[in-house]
Amino acid sequence: MILPIVAYGDPVLKKKGKDISKEYPKLNELLDNMYETMYNAFGVGLAAPQIGLPIRLFLVDTSPFAEDPDLSPEEQENLKDFKRTFINAKIIEEEGDEWAFNEGCLSIPDVREDVFRKPKITISYVDESFEPHTETFEGLIARVIQHEYDHIEGILFTDKLSSLKKRLIKGRLSNISKGKINVDYKMRFPNQKKKR
Secondary structure, eight states: OOOOEEOTTOGGGGSOOBOOOTTOTTHHHHHHHHHHHHHHTTOSEEEGGGGTOOBSEEEEEOGGGGGOTTSOHHHHHHHHTOEEEEEEEEEEEEESOOEEEEEEETTEEEEEEEEEEOSEEEEEEEOTTOOEEEEEEEHHHHHHHHHHHHHHTTOOGGGGSOHHHHHHHHHHHHHHHTTOSOOSSOEEOTTOSSOO
16 A cells, blocks of 8 residues: 655654564554555655654665666666665664765655765664664665665754755745645645645
8 A cells, every 4th residue: 555655844754763563563564555655656765754653664675776877787786686674773883984965855855965974884673574684785775774764763864954055945845844846656744734
């Protein structure tokens, strides 16, 4: 089932997510719905707060980036096969010199800005079977994970912009929160009474 994606301005996007247990109600159904929602919106990641749930859960599928002709064949191959579910994730370490990449977000449609992040991360998490993992990721995969991880920490990519950039996009963000935007996927807007 395709779920509405929560728009910028909704308080759930600023909440720090809570850990969940294996007994979380209808977890498999939730994961199926989240993947379906993410693919329907042509996203490469989706976090539970983006569908209104303040829990530590996010998904990543970087295969759309594998089509990028600017990437090396090795990078394309890595991205093509990377699909993961992260539950109760905790970034242990971020390493390297920060680099800029133009990021967007399904909760903030039509706003894209350069965000600086470190290129290498080590993260611990459990997967959909609650098997524990501690892994290190680099490059675009690390960046997508960092972006989604920020969601479960109550952080949006716009929070990482300079005060000048924030002022420049303030009107666009306000319009998104009011639902004054055209998107081709289901959204839920905080400042509208009726659902779209």
